[in-house]
């Protein structure tokens with residue numbers, strides 16, 4: 001069975017028989033990637049403006065990532081958490097240093113996991129060690145699919161088939177400091193927020209919201225937890241999105257972009273949250289394994305060495321301006337290369353198809369929203385190629401919607 005030489009239809013057909021139908025049929029069968037480009041099994045190239053959903057920070061097959069993973073895997077691949085290894089210690093130290101202020105590393109401790117939902121699961125357990133159980137989260141927020149993280153996720157369609165979920169969780173409108181203040185009590189263990197809501201379609205809160213969350217948490221002795229699984233690690237043009245507001249959280253969770261495509265997640269507990277989990281409280285077999293840590297270190301070093309934060313900020317502003325110049329786009333949001341836009345009509349599904357036809361991968365978080373989260377190494381020339389084709393993609397999408405009777 002030479003999978004590599006199957007056509008799109010053959011691979012998708014085989015997928016349908018062999019894999020659970022949790023994601024719907026795959027839109028493409030991809031066989032290769034380089035930089036911000038991926039190729040399907042029929043040889044067609046696509047500019048990947050989704051980056052594995054904000055994961056492929058260094059694009060595809062980046063030599064620094066491939067080199068670090070290869071070297072670590074051929075040196076020491078897995079050892080269990082009875083033991084430690086240099087990449088694990090170095091990664092934890094590096095994360096604390098990047099989360100620090102004024103040149104000093106953050107006072108905190110790191111737990112390494114394998115995914116975003118697992119990082120959030122660990123953080124959720126950590127909040128229980130305060131002796132309180134109530135958590136306040138935002139409507140539109142997405143925190144993952146395991147039972148605990150799902151309990152914090154607002155979308156009814158994700159939650160309802162699996163209720164009852166762990167409580168007690170209060171949902172408040174995102175960006176509304178008054179609603180947050182009204183929901184938090186002295187029984188609240190934590191406030192958990194994305195500093196920018198990713199899955200909701202890149203929703204940026206009003207200025208002052210994160211600072212208000214900090215003071216509300218302080219007033220009630222609650223922990224402030226920022227889920228930076230999507231927004232963290234340079235995606236928005238700074239290391240962590242909450243640093244834009246200058247607000248210091250008690251917990252930060254990370255995953256997606258951290259490993260550049262290698263699965264890894266992290267819980268960072270700062271201040272009093274650093275020592276709430278004690279021996280026996282939590283664990284993982286794979287979390288913090290040397291290969292994943294080497295991958296994350298390669299990502300962090302490359303972002304630093306190649307000046308990618310400045311590149312991401314500048315290119316993001318350029319792309320947002322280009323997208324906003326199109327009259328069928330009613331709003332463009334985001335920072336750096338986490339970009340969301342609203343369309344004048346609910347034709348996002350047609351935009352995804354038209355973009356794919358034209359050789360671009362984009363994502364629709366809602367029927368009228370498009371999200372872009374391309375590799376941080378996307379070049380200006382690649383971005384400009386997309387912006388030049390953007391009006392034509394919208395023409396095709398609007399025409400298809402009309403044909404479909406939308």
Ligand SMILES: *Cc1c(COP(=O)(O)O)cnc(C)c1O
Nearest residue numbers: 115116117142143144198229230
């Ligand atoms: C994707 C995401 C998660 C879940 O991460 P997985 O690796 O898919 O489990 C959690 N929080 C946020 C903000 C995310 O974007």
